[in-house]
Amino acid sequence: MDIQAIKNRFGIIGSSPALNYALQVAVQVANTDLTVLINGESGVGKEVFSQIIHSLSARKHNPFIAVNCGAIPEGTIDSELFGHEKGSFTGAVDSRKGYFETVNGGTIFLDEIGEMPMGTQARLLRVLETGEYIRVGSSKVQKTDVRVVAATNRDLLERTQQGKFREDLYYRLNTVPIRVPALRDRKEDIPLLFRKFSVDFSEKYKTPSIQLDEEARNILVNYPWRGNIRELKNIAEQISVLSSDKLVTANDLKRFLPDQPEVNRLPMLAAPQQQNSDFASERDILYKLFFDMKKDVTEVKKMFFDILQNPNMAHAAEYHPENNHVLHSFPSTTDLGTPSGSNIATAQPIIISDNKIDHHEEVEETLSIADKEKELIVKALKKHKGKRKDAALDLGISERTLYRKLKEYNIAE
Numbered sequence: 328m329d330i331q332a333i334k335n336r337f338g339i340i341g342s343s344p345a346l347n348y349a350l351q352v353a354v355q356v357a358n359t360d361l362t363v364l365i366n367g368e369s370g371v372g373k374e375v376f377s378q379i380i381h382s383l384s385a386r387k388h389n390p391f392i393a394v395n396c397g398a399i400p401e402g403t404i405d406s407e408l409f410g411h412e413k414g415s416f417t418g419a420v421d422s423r424k425g426y427f428e429t430v431n432g433g434t435i436f437l438d439e440i441g442e443m444p445m446g447t448q449a450r451l452l453r454v455l456e457t458g459e460y461i462r463v464g465s466s467k468v469q470k471t472d473v474r475v476v477a478a479t480n481r482d483l484l485e486r487t488q489q490g491k492f493r494e495d496l497y498y499r500l501n502t503v504p505i506r507v508p509a510l511r512d513r514k515e516d517i518p519l520l521f522r523k524f525s526v527d528f529s530e531k532y533k534t535p536s537i538q539l540d541e542e543a544r545n546i547l548v549n550y551p552w553r554g555n556i557r558e559l560k561n562i563a564e565q566i567s568v569l570s571s572d573k574l575v576t577a578n579d580l581k582r583f584l585p586d587q588p589e590v591n592r593l594p595m596l597a598a599p600q601q602q603n604s605d606f607a608s609e610r611d612i613l614y615k616l617f618f619d620m621k622k623d624v625t626e627v628k629k630m631f632f633d634i635l636q637n638p639n640m641a642h643a644a645e646y647h648p649e650n651n652h653v654l655h656s657f658p659s660t661t662d663l664g665t666p667s668g669s670n671i672a673t674a675q676p677i678i679i680s681d682n683k684i685d686h687h688e689e690v691e692e693t694l695s696i697a698d699k700e701k702e703l704i705v706k707a708l709k710k711h712k713g714k715r716k717d718a719a720l721d722l723g724i725s726e727r728t729l730y731r732k733l734k735e736y737n738i739a740e
Contacts, residue, residue, distance in 0.1 A: 330347055330350050330351060330354070333350055333354060333379060334350070337375055337378065337379060339372075339375065340516065340519050340520050340523050341513055341515075341516030341519060341520065342515070342516065343508065343512070343513035343515055343516055345506075345508035345512060345513060346507075346508055346513055346516070349376065349505050349506060349507050349508070350376075350379070352503065352505050353376050353379050353380050353383075353505055354379070354383060356380065356503045356505075357379065357380045357381075357382075357383035357384045358383060358384055358385060359384075360474055361502045361503050362455060362474070362475050362476070362477070362499065362500055362502045362503070363377075363380060363476045363477070363502070363503045363504075363505060364440075364477050364478070364479070364483075364500045364501045364502075364503070364504050364505070365377065365476065365477070365478040365479075365504075365505045365506075365507060366478075366479060366480075366504060366505070366506045366507070367478070367480060367506060367507030367508070367509070368480050368509045368555055369480045369554070369555065369557075370510075370554045370555030370556055370557035370558060371507045371508070371509060371510070371555045371556060372507060372555075372556055373438070373478040373480075373507055374393055374436065374438065374478070376476075376478075376505060376507060377393065377434070377436040377476040377478065378391070378436075380434070380476055381433075381434040381436075381474075381476070384434070384474070386432065386433050386434055386474060389430075389432040389433035389434070390429065390430045390432070390433035390434075391430070391433055391434045391435075391436070392426055392429075392430050392433070392434075392435055392436065393436040393438060394407070394408070394426060394435060394436065394437055394438065395438045395439055396437055396438065396439045396440055396441075396442050396443045397438075397439035397442035398439075401444045401727070404443070404444065404447050405446070405447055405450065405463050406419075406423065406425065406463050407425060407426060408425050408426050408427055408447065408450070408451075409425040409427055409428075409450060409460045409461065409462055409463060410422070410423050410424045410425030410427075410428055410462040410463070411423055411425075411462055411463035411464050411465075412462055412463065412464035412465045413464075414464065415462075415463045415464020415465070416463065416464065419463075419464070422462075425460075425462065427454060427460055427471045427473050428469065428471060430473050431471050431472055431473060432472055432473070433473065433474070434473070434474045434475075434476060435473050435474070435475055435476070436476045436477075436478070437451075437475060437476070437477045437478070438477075438478045439478070439479060439480070439481075440477040440478065440479050440483075440500065441479040441480075441481035441483055441486055441491075441492060442481075445491075445492075445493065448492065448493045448496050449493065449496075451475075451496065452493065452495060452496045452499060454471065454473070454475075455475060455496075455499050455500070456499065458470050458471055458472060459471075475500070477500050483497050483500075483501075484497065509552075509555055510552040510555040510556055510558075510559060511551055511552050514548050514549075517547055517548050517552075517559065518539075518544055518547065518548065520556065520559055520560075521539070521547060521559060521562075521563050524559065524560050524563035524564070525537050525563045525566070525567055528563060528564050528567035528568070529567055532567060532568055534567055534568065535573045536573070537566055537567055537570055537573055537574075537575050538573060538574055538575065539574075539575050539580065540574060540575070540576050540577070542576065542577040543575050543576055543577045543579070543580040545577075546577055546580055546581065546584070547580065550584060562583055562584065565583050566579075566580070566583055569583075697736075700732070700736075701732075701736045701738065703722065704718070704722065704729065704732055704733070704736070704738060705738060707719075707721050707722050708738070715729055715730065715733075
């Protein structure tokens, strides 16, 4: 089928080589049963490609369903996809068919596949390889004939290396990869898209159609568009409704474009909040671990060099629990059983020689991330008297992630 006809049928605007190639691959693979993995940033229109593949396939008269894996809670996604039996869990008052059963013979689009839990990934792999699945709470194996089209805005290969995604599932899904280009990679299409959106909104809101002058058009084309087509459409709608002039200048356009802050590539701790992803939660707690470790090492180094520069400091301080500094002095000879009248000095401070230190060995505490993570969790629980919700908030992770970590490290509450 002609690529231009596909664009007209599905409302796709643009003629960039990257977009045309992605459409060509979708058309060629549509009439097969191969699994397709669509890669692209959020807002580039990945779902449209899944609809193209289904509409041009032999399954076009059978059901099509789109499922956002990131929007379904971890505890219920198995039930949603594969169904469940009555009484299999709390609230399962009736048996229920899953998507793989209801869409039998059709196509299922699994959006944000990178957010799928590991246990569900294993179930999905079995469906892809054998066409078999088991309902939650059942022991009966059922068959299904469903074509899977998946999409992600994450680097799945990187997630496999992090242990967040099954490597065997990745290669099974990635039979035919399609990469949908970001809007900033197809700048020649931006004016066409903006024009189409502005005309649509002028008809919708009964307002005059707007136009951009040359300088405004250049700003529009060179804007980064991190939200891609979705962001461009929102800006076109705002200008169509709020602009008082038909001709939009550069200054007018700048009022609608949000400021683009300079990207800080250094890691930082986010404010405590509920995270939708286990990866984000664990990343934050690891950052906190690294910063605490760096602070401790810096303090120890400072104390050590201060003592080297001023040996008399070695006996000038006492033990202070609040800063964990321990400086010793020798006990008096009276305490050791020597007669008090002895000519031996009654107290001998530690003296650090000014001679050059030829060799020394640093003994560091464990740098195991798992040990440090466990230590932080124990401290947080102790601080909040065993209240998981408060401890999770303090650690910057979700309560669900904290509960999983308690089980993983066998931490008694």
